[in-house]
Amino acid sequence: MNYNWNWSILVTEPYLGWLIAxxxxxxxxxxxxxxxxxxxxxxxxxxRTTSVPxxxxxxxxxxxxxxxxxxxxxxxxxxxxxxxxxxxDWGMWLKREMPMPEFTTAIIALGLYTASRVCEQVxxxxxxxxxxxxxxxxxxxxxxxxxxxxxLVPVAYRRIIPPLTSEFLTIFKNSSLALTIGxxxxxxxxxxxxxxxxxxxxxxTAATVIYxxxxxxxxxxxxxxxxxxxxxxxxxxxx
Amino acid sequence: xxxFDFAVIIDNMPFLLKGMQTTLLLTALAMVxxxxxxxxxxxxxxxxxxxxxxxxxxxxxxxxxxxxxxVIFWFYFLVPLVLGRPVGGFYSVLVAFTxxxxxxxxxxxxxxxxxxxxxxxxxxxxxxxxxxxxxRFVVLPQxxxxxxxxxxxxxxxxxxxxSLVYVVGLKDxxxxxxxxxxxxxxxxxxxxxxxxxxxxxxxxxxxxxRMLQRxxxx
Amino acid sequence: MITFENVNKYYGDFQVLKDCxxxxxxxxxxxxxxxxxxxxxTLIKCVNGLEPFQSxxxxxxxxxxxxxxxxxxxxxxxxxxxFQNFELFPHLSVVQNICLxxxxxxxRSPSESVERAHALLERVGLxxxxxxxxxxxxxxxxxRVAIARGLAMDPVVMLFDExxxxxxxEMINEVLDVMVQLANDGMTMMVVTHEMGFAKRVADRxxxxxxxxxxxxxxxxxxxxxxxxxxxxxxxxxxxxx
Numbered sequence: 273m274n275y276n277w278n279w280s281i282l283v284t285e286p287y288l289g290w291l292i293a294x295x296x297x298x299x300x301x302x303x304x305x306x307x308x309x310x311x312x313x314x315x316x317x318x319x320r321t322t323s324v325p326x327x328x329x330x331x332x333x334x335x336x337x338x339x340x341x342x343x344x345x346x347x348x349x350x351x352x353x354x355x356x357x358x359x360x361d362w363g364m365w366l367k368r369e370m371p372m373p374e375f376t377t378a379i380i381a382l383g384l385y386t387a388s389r390v391c392e393q394v395x396x397x398x399x400x401x402x403x404x405x406x407x408x409x410x411x412x413x414x415x416x417x418x419x420x421x422x423x424l425v426p427v428a429y430r431r432i433i434p435p436l437t438s439e440f441l442t443i444f445k446n447s448s449l450a451l452t453i454g455x456x457x458x459x460x461x462x463x464x465x466x467x468x469x470x471x472x473x474x475x476x477t478a479a480t481v482i483y484x485x486x487x488x489x490x491x492x493x494x495x496x497x498x499x500x501x502x503x504x505x506x507x508x509x510x511x
Numbered sequence: 512x513x514x515f516d517f518a519v520i521i522d523n524m525p526f527l528l529k530g531m532q533t534t535l536l537l538t539a540l541a542m543v544x545x546x547x548x549x550x551x552x553x554x555x556x557x558x559x560x561x562x563x564x565x566x567x568x569x570x571x572x573x574x575x576x577x578x579x580x581x582v583i584f585w586f587y588f589l590v591p592l593v594l595g596r597p598v599g600g601f602y603s604v605l606v607a608f609t610x611x612x613x614x615x616x617x618x619x620x621x622x623x624x625x626x627x628x629x630x631x632x633x634x635x636x637x638x639x640x641x642x643x644x645x646x647r648f649v650v651l652p653q654x655x656x657x658x659x660x661x662x663x664x665x666x667x668x669x670x671x672x673x674s675l676v677y678v679v680g681l682k683d684x685x686x687x688x689x690x691x692x693x694x695x696x697x698x699x700x701x702x703x704x705x706x707x708x709x710x711x712x713x714x715x716x717x718x719x720x721r722m723l724q725r726x727x728x729x
Numbered sequence: 730m731i732t733f734e735n736v737n738k739y740y741g742d743f744q745v746l747k748d749c750x751x752x753x754x755x756x757x758x759x760x761x762x763x764x765x766x767x768x769x770x771t772l773i774k775c776v777n778g779l780e781p782f783q784s785x786x787x788x789x790x791x792x793x794x795x796x797x798x799x800x801x802x803x804x805x806x807x808x809x810x811x812f813q814n815f816e817l818f819p820h821l822s823v824v825q826n827i828c829l830x831x832x833x834x835x836x837r838s839p840s841e842s843v844e845r846a847h848a849l850l851e852r853v854g855l856x857x858x859x860x861x862x863x864x865x866x867x868x869x870x871x872x873r874v875a876i877a878r879g880l881a882m883d884p885v886v887m888l889f890d891e892x893x894x895x896x897x898x899e900m901i902n903e904v905l906d907v908m909v910q911l912a913n914d915g916m917t918m919m920v921v922t923h924e925m926g927f928a929k930r931v932a933d934r935x936x937x938x939x940x941x942x943x944x945x946x947x948x949x950x951x952x953x954x955x956x957x958x959x960x961x962x963x964x965x966x967x968x969x970x971x
Contacts, residue, residue, distance in 0.1 A: 340713035342671035448578035472588040487576035634816035638830035639806025
């Protein structure tokens with residue numbers, strides 16, 4: 273295999289600067305998209321478990337649409353198609369005057385997509401609690417909303433910490449798709465370095481190591497959170 | 512918005528179909544390869560041979576922590592280098608997808624195997640069947656039966672993920688549509704069309720899996 | 730036929746078998762009883778190597794279980810086992826359940842295996858269920874098929890791990906009847922059970938275990954009329970009262 277090794281490029285400028293900037297963009301996109309995904313997804317998840325058919329219907333339609341279109345296609349729809357189909361003035365603003373259009377679009381696309389997945393996690397968390405708990409709450413006179421707020425939601429969220437953490441990590445991985453609309457995040461940077469220096473091995477290894485570290489750290493934080501929030505005596509709580 | 516032009520879609524149908532063919536071929540091959548490799552990984556992961564289990568677990572955790580785009584870049588870059596000659600994009604990408612998906616399939620299969628009661632394995636061993644025979648005739652058939660819906664669902668996810676070959680320009684369905692979109696300045700029509708096609712195929716497939724699941728419960 | 734010499738077994742730090750020594754002679758029927766957690770299931774699972782043990786010696790037909798040279802699979806083929814939860818293979822039909830090991834381990838031809846299977850199903854009274862699947866059978870029927878499956882391997886000894894504990898009361902007798910018939914036909918049997926009626930009817934000896942120790946090990950009539958230990962007396966008084 274003919275290859276000239278040169279690991280030093282990773283620590284020389286401008287490449288090092290690129291890597292740091294790329295990592296910064298990755299983190300920024302991921303965290304902002306997560307905030308959107310978590311709030312909207314929670315709302316949708318709760319909507320899907322209420323007894324109001326309209327709310328359930330909206331939740332179902334949302335999930336089916338956002339789940340069955342590839343994320344990349346969703347990125348393109350938001351970036352290329354959306355500004356063209358909204359009223360003319362809005363479209364012009366989106367294309368000309370919105371600050372950081374690629375960055376913002378990436379957050380919207382990633383956030384709305386992930387919201388559909390968070391919705392399903394929340395829904396299955398709530399549904400797994402079983403009708404007995406709700407019956408007991410209603411028998412005490414609590415309304416459906418109160419039962420949701422005081423009984424179901426607190427317990428459900430503790431149960432879904434592992435899958436939610438998994439979703440959070442998935443957002444980090446999916447943030448790499450932002451490169452297709454021009455966000456120079458971590459993966460894009462390493463491709464750029466490869467194109468400039470032909471040191472593909474080194475460049476991609478840098479990204480690989482960084483993504484692995486992120487996963488490792490997030491898993492560690494999750495384990496910590498899970499331990500602190502264990503509901504004593506519940507299945508799977510180990511307590 | 513104005514003129515939504517259906518003609519551009521119809522006129523270029525052959526080209527788009529060829530792209531879809533590539534998408535489906537990539538999906539099918541990566542799925543088969545991924546399941547085969549995933550089964551081996553799952554068996555290694557649950558085996559009592561510590562080094563084997565460790566290697567399998569490392570592989571699985573490694574590939575699951577990386578973005579698919581990065582894996583595609585890796586193999587697009589690496590495969591020709593290792594083979595010493597240029598390789599068509601399709602093969603590099605196929606290797607990337609197979610190795611990547613295998614890590615996900617491995618976890619599904621592992622869950623399936625461990626869901627088969629230990630008693631079944633014991634009963635098979637008590638009859639004198641070897642480890643391999645017990646796996647092959649008693650445990651794996653039951654495990655796969657339980658796992659089919661989840662394996663198929665992962666296949667639908669894979670189908671959508673193949674769109675990422677965009678980053679290396681392989682002419683799949685999405686890239687074919689995008690080429691036309693840019694050539695004819697018809698981004699709205701083409702991207703909307705692509706979205707609808709994916710939506711219909713994925714939704715129907717997932718409904719199919721749901722029906723299959725219901726039939727299997729009986 | 731089976732010998733235990735000073736067998737000790739641990740699950741991690743917990744000692745589940747403590748210095749167990751006993752034997753089962755050819756054609757003998759030995760019942761193993763005792764309270765939960767006494768180690769009785771573990772004892773017989775050690776006989777066919779499904780559970781390892783840390784010290785001591787177990788031999789079956791003069792073959793030592795701990796010996797590195799022992800082919801565990803071949804040994805298991807000669808020892809039949811019936812489980813509390815039947816453990817029939819749900820994806821195979823009744824006759825396929827009985828033929829699988831015959832073909833793969835004993836290398837019998839398919840036709841030979843099926844013939845043998847039918848003969849055994851006849852013996853346990855289930856020939857007309859041959860093509861059914863386990864989920865279509867009652868618990869008692871499944872357990873009888875499980876016995877036939879074990880017998881198909883022509884074992885030298887049959888082990889039973891609480892064979893009737895998971896059955897509804899009205900089905901217990903159909904299984905016990907098969908086991909009694911088996912004993913009368915001269916099969917060497919080691920049976921973990923609470924069914925004292927069965928023990929009185931066909932067991933030659935009774936082993937009573939408590940907390941990992943073999944506390945009693947004597948002929949059936951002696952055990953029931955005058956066991957040595959208080960533990961055994963206590964146990965008997967409790968379970969014979971219904």
